[in-house]
Amino acid sequence: MANPLSNRQLSGNNVLWKYVQSLEPETIAKLSQPEPEVAQIMENSLMQMLGGLPSEQFDVTITTNRENLGRLLASAMMNGYFLYNAKQRFEFEKALSHAQEG
Template identity: 65%
Template sequence: MNNPSNRVSEFFENDSEGGNLLWQYVQSMNPETITQLSKPSSQEVFQVMERNIVGLLGNLPPEHFGVTVTTNRENLGRLLASAMISGYFLRNAEQRMTFEKSLQAATEANSFEAE
């Protein structure tokens, strides 16, 4: 039986060609796609993602604490995966909210026309 932790570490370990699978995938993308995926479409999504990452790393005020985060490659990979999943989730939620607002506006416009 495969341990989920082993599957995650397989993804982030070097493969037989000497490279990381995720890194190879990112390198295969064109620069426009990377730019589009790297920037949240709205300030709201950016703020939620920022709070999520700060929450994962710890939220000590930098003016009072000299915070240094150390980790290993596997844990950094997990943090990256978590941030990516959160980003996709938030983007989908934002699209759904926009769709629902548009649908509501269209429904209201149709009800005014019917009167």
Template identity: 60%
Template sequence: MSNRPDFFDGASESSNLLWKYVQSLNPDTIAQLSQPSSSAAQVMERNLKGILGGLPGDRFDVSVTTNRDTLGQLLASAMMSGYFLRNAEQRMALEQSLQLTGHSEES
């Protein structure tokens, strides 16, 4: 008996590789990547709400129906966008840090 969810049965080899990669991640890494405190995470949250519809759950009964392939494409797109935004965020922080270091050396 496999410990993976049923929706991976019959999935392509690349999907299985992605699932194996996610399973191999350190729980601390997953927790850090899941924190919504970064700007990148907030942008991704707004983006996904825009794609799926951001109607407030307390006033509307919203359901989204899709198939596995389309959901997989959405997940891949969100992951790529998230990685891009997170890398941009880290680069900006590094550049700001280097600028501060450069200014303090000049003083």
């Protein structure tokens, strides 16, 4: 069973990993806390992936193996990355349109 973050991937040769390690703890904390709107979208996305039975009416238990859990985590991370980029683009386009108006 392959580990999604193997030692090779996290080695000193990985520029992204070096960058993440160089970030200040405050920056990591900020990046780790999504805005409420993004968190809601992520929650809805995960519910769709796992099956969205209402918890007040059903006692849902999900069982999986490590590999599938890793895939779910990777998918959630990619969704978060996409949403972050979409939000950044939205903010950029909004600022650009305001600059063109003024």
